[in-house]
Amino acid sequence: MKLTDKIHLLRIDFEISLSPEKKIPRFVNVVLIFGDKITLVDTGVKGSEKVIFDYIKEQNRDFSEIGTILLSHAHPDHIGSAARIKELSGCKVCSHELERDWIENIDLQNTERPVPGFYHLVDTPVSVDCFISDGQSMAVDEAITIRFIQSSGHSKGSLNLFFVEDKILFTADSIPLKNDIPNYDNYSELMRSLAKIKRNTEFETLLTSWTPPMFEQDSIHKILQEGEEYMRHINSVVEECYKSDDAGTLNNCRKAVEKLGLPPFLVVPVVDRAFKSHTH
Template structure:
């Protein structure tokens, strides 16, 4: 049986898997007037999956009026340039620290303290350059579907953010924590600063939310905050 093109996470909030097994997710927030905000855009090749997800929601790319990026990596920002062109949205919103990388179309450098990070720096970390219309910072509340608060969780990139949708209690973790097979900090080779990522992820244990929506892996709606806090606690214990 084929997987659905979009899954409802909360009222007017959908997860659109753009890679098999929910390995990469885009999130769609629907306003009362029907306009759609996308959080992340997947890879350059993700357009058809996004279109299919929107169609299942009864929407299309013509309804997309805002694009927010959690960070400037190709699997999150790679599809942004194409979507801007198709939707007519003037530019994306992204944290001010990652904005120059989005404009340049190149991910920040990877952590050279790991062998895989050094190896990743030798490869192409490019994606189509993106027009940035808005830069935000920690503590800002974006006017998305009743309020999307910005929580700076640097390390995966220096400008990486997690986003809390206040009306529904859904936390979009970005890549601060993954849920591929199990909760984890994700792949170290993808991080700009591995240790900082592990420290800043603890912000997610302090917030109040009912659903954890991961950009890698399926969302968790059953005792989500407790699951994240438990993972962080266990990860700390393993490092002692």
């Protein structure tokens, strides 16, 4: 989807494998910037390079023109094809320094945050060539300046990207979707990041990793409000269900998932990890 002449949004569909029989359909957005060189924001899951390269070809460009990958954070559906794209194009990879360990050591990420079907989503780490800090600006092409905003909570070093001239804000996974998978590192930090997005009056278009682009202020306000209310609801449920130590089981997680009305297959360590962040 063309947002401007140079900034495009590409949806990549994939599945999370809970078991050989049970798969969850998901999708993730990748941003492509067509300047003198091509810049990618995130890379989808393992194997997404084919979809990305085909789209680049449709724009009468070539994947060899990719100069930079900007990773919003380290999770598998964002870094999955980064290593392959870097290998084929020779581009550089940039991220926040707090995301480096999980990008360069996916086994460590899988140990600390065991997403179901992890190695179906990413199977190769990638080295980070440059680090991006909060408030830093980067001119990726003529009249395309990106200002980076650290938005911790979903992950330690999550980055939001503000396209200054076009007034577009890409929040990656910083905005929780109502009734979606509880999937974050730190509840309190995520709430602070949500508040920061709500206070931002500079952007006119909102892009996330999980939704179509939003151009209307009413739609933008609604998704932010619903995300905040959902998180507060989860917090009240966790306070009720995590009163005692479950001794390494997922019993408290099971109670919380049931009370939230979420499907039972979400009783998994990564959701339990998110819930436990409310108690710290």
